[in-house]
Amino acid sequence: MFSDLxxxxxxxxxxxxFYASVAQLDHPELIGKAIAVGGSEKRGVISAASYEARKFGVKSAMSGSLAAKLCPELIFVKPDFERYKEISNKIRRIFYDYTDLVEPLSLDEAYLDVTTNKKGNPSASLIAQEIRDRIYNEVGLRASAGISINKFIAKVASDFNKPNGQKTVNPEEVIPFLEQIDIRKFYGVGKVTAEKMYQLGIFTGKDLKLKSVEYLENHFGKSGKYYYQVVRGIHNSEVKPNRIRKSLAAERTFSENLSSEIFMLEKLNRIAEEVSKRLLKSNVSGKTITLKIKYSDFTLQTRSKTLPYFINDKSLILETAKELLYQDKLNNSVRLLGISMSSLNTEHKNKVEHKPISVQLKFEF
Structure with a gap:
């Protein structure tokens, strides 16, 4: 199991x-109150909720109407992505004071490889504490952290002492740590997979570890090998400072449901313009255009087309999106439209596979 690597x-x-905390930072009168970013009492989907709102069961991806029922005192605030990017950039500058090996996952989370770091500090735990202190003192926001031997365990650990806490899983603690946690806390195990595992009698990491790789691949396909390895502390993915963008998208939820394609064209025009702006800003192009349609009954449909050439021009994106819209009859009135561009010219054609890196027991954290 263990190696000298x-x-x-x-x-x-x-x-x-993050989003809710930025709103409270910019509007001190919201501190301590239940707030939701995005959505409204009547429509839309919530992007984030403050911890005060979460106590009532309000969470991201929940409809605004349901959130308002769960928490009558809920305050809805509009998202401000330019502000989020500004704050995120300040936080990342702090990260780069410690290492250049920073892999952002989104505006509000990132992996850092501090095996060799700019401070010459051998303790990853002390570095994490210092980073969290600096984020609070210099930006005014709280952060949590997970520290361990690989990305998988670090991400699982970061959720353990939230909010405003951190957890270190030392090499000799990896296996006992993974064995005792609920399978739902495993990164990469979604709600549907967790339910399937429960039905198979897999409730904890220890239960998962008892299953052979053949058993897991039989029940979970290619993901079976991933589950087999991570529960044994094996996860070979390196921190990639230049993550390759695989898609880019924009979408809009409407204040009133739309029932005619004609009324949707104006909306698609604006969405295509936004997608084109983002592509041009990132200096990338794509071949595959996907139209996302969410109906009034919340069912989701996607329609895609791959072109023989790369594009980032608004008119070509809009032309393809229109074609996809008229491709088939709509199932119902529409509450959301989105356009995404994938098969980008930033993707590597040849990916190098690395051998898994296992746990080495003696290591200072």
Whole structure:
């Protein structure tokens, strides 16, 4: 199981209720109150909720109407992505004071490889604490962190002492740690997979570890090998400072449901313009255009077309999106439209596979 290959010191930093916390930072009168970013009492979907709102069961991806029922005192605030990017950039500058091996997952979380770091500090745990202190003192927001030998365990650990906490899983603690946690806390195990595992009698990491790789592949396909390895502390993915963007998208939820394609064209025009702006800003192009349609009954449909050439021009994106819209009859009135571009010219054609890196027991954290 164990090898002499070097293992890493990885920190996963995750901001606490980032969007909601930024709103409270900019509007002190909202501090201590239940707030939801995005959506409204009548329509839309919530992007984030403050911890005060979460106590009532309000959470991201929930409809605004349901959230308002769960928490009558809920305050809805509009998202401000330019502000989120500004704050995120400040936080990342702090990260780069410690290492250049920073892999952002989103605006509010990132992996850091501090095995060798700019401070010459051998303790990843102390570095994580210092980073969290600096984020609070210099930006005004709280962050949590997970520290361990690889990205998987660090990400799982970062959720343990939220909010405003951190957890270190030392090399000798990896296996006992993974064995005792609920399978739902495993990164990469979604709600549907967790339910399937429960039905198979897999409730904890220890239960999962008892299953052979053949059994897991038989029940979970290619993901079976992933589950087999991570529960044994094996996860070979390195921190990639230049993550390759695989898609880019924009979407809009409407204040009133739309029932005619004609009324949707104006909306698609604006969405295509936004997608084109983002592509041009990132200096990328794509071949595959996907139209996302969410109906009034919340069912979701996607329609895609792959072109023989790369594009980032608004008119070509809009032309393809229109074609996809008229491709088939709509099932119902529409509450959301989105356009995404994939098969980008940033993707690597040849990916190098690395051998899994296992746990080495003696290592200072």
């Amino acid at each position: 070097p293992i890493r010191k990885i920190i996963h930093v995750d901001m606490d209720a």
